[in-house]
Amino acid sequence: MAQGEWIPPSVDVSVPSMARTYDFLLGGAHNFAVDRELAAHVERVMPDARSAARVSRAFLGRTVQYMVGQGIRQFLDIGSGIPTVANVHEVAQAADPECRVVYVDKDPIAVAHSELMLVDNDRAAIVHADMRDPDSILDHPQTRRLLDFDQPVGLLVLMMLHWLPDEADPWALMARYRDPLAPGSHLAITHVTADNQDERLTEVTDLIKESRSADQLTERPHDQVVALFGDFELVEPGLVGCAAWRPAGRGDIADAAEMNMVIYGGVARKP
Template sequence: MAETQDWVPLGIDTNVPSMARVYDYILGGAHNFAADRQVGSQIEKLVPGLPSVARLNRRFLGRAVNFLMDQGIRQFLDIGSGIPTVANVHEVAQERDPEARIVYVDKDPVAVAHSELMLSGNKNAGVVQADMRDPDAVLASPELQRLLRFDEPIGLLMLLMLHWVPDEDDPHKLVARYRDALPAGSFIVMTHVSEDQADQKVDQAVDVVNRSKSDQMTMRTHGQVNALFDGFELVEPGLVGCGEWRPSGPGDIADEAAMNMFLYAGVGRKD
């Protein structure tokens, strides 16, 4: 039987897992359903360090946004923003500059509904419901057109997103479409699951995800992820393990070395 919490948007089939909600579960959030928790618990049993990886990704997000703020970026496009949790892009950016502008994009209606609630009254932030694989719809959306100015540099964030784009959907072409829309001086911020660090348990976890009727995961090597930055100049330290990208304190690095390398992370600048 489908769950019927009052926060569930109409039309949601709660029996079909969503990776946005599985991620919410792994982070310890409350906006997920039994189907999401089943997938999440299965992959956590196979990869017990997964909550640590999720936290590393969020910590990297904060460091990357602050780095972009240091470079003068005051507008952000966060594609695949997910269900709001702590240290969201607008919270990090607007703490430093209340006039910073942020557009969130997600295809999951639960993520969008909660983003709208969180952003109520925030004139400098908005959310768009769209699939990242339809860049024309994303870039032409009224909310994006209202908030972002394409004569100024933009920070484009694609965290934990491109491994959901299979090779047949041409992730290189997809990134290039967004890159070409960005003005010079813009940045891309990316995290991507690493195939180089995968073992049998990780492969089994990927199989669980890909059998779940949800999005399909494609793991990639360092070289393959690096190629997604074509047209951008990687800033130091380049494409590295998520925990190794400019850590600023103990919370940025996992105790288990393999977890620091589970995700590749990088920031690139468009000249």
């Protein structure tokens, strides 16, 4: 596909998107010069930023495999981002082709590429919506077609909630998503934290503010991230650095120890 053909007309290519910047850090190709410039600034401050992105992405695969092992066969991935390797439907359907997946994203580029990726997959779909409007997601025809809320669902909210400021009340928002889920459902969350971090994370937050991106980072401490799970019961080992959540090998762990703790990750079950 020629450069420009995959860019929806509504996209402002002069302003960075954190979804596209994350895509670049993961080695993807669906990003613009402005996104790569922001990533370069981030890497100058935090040279191992790509490792943190990789560790976060590896967490996704392990949590989906875990949920499938717990009997989950349907997934709702809110803020799924630009497709890259080991997407939720690929991991889940490799374990059981009957698994069903609904992706959700507000980024038009993420939606466009997800539609292309899923064109021949009738057990997966993408919904173009903002996570701050749960009704538009939970009641969407594609969601209702693929997901049965009378049965357990695997809900993934990865690398998303730190883009919501406190005044948006992410705790109340997550309650809205948890409430309709059947007992036995699982919830996975990843979230950037300032716990045990040095001044580099503050510098990265400032860089994002200066970039004019609509996405602004709000780091939260351990107790505030745990509260996002509500009354769901955290499974072992609880809320930990992503790399420490049931790692399967060296590829799940960053060489720079501090990159293993930039992002908290956890999975919880609805009793």
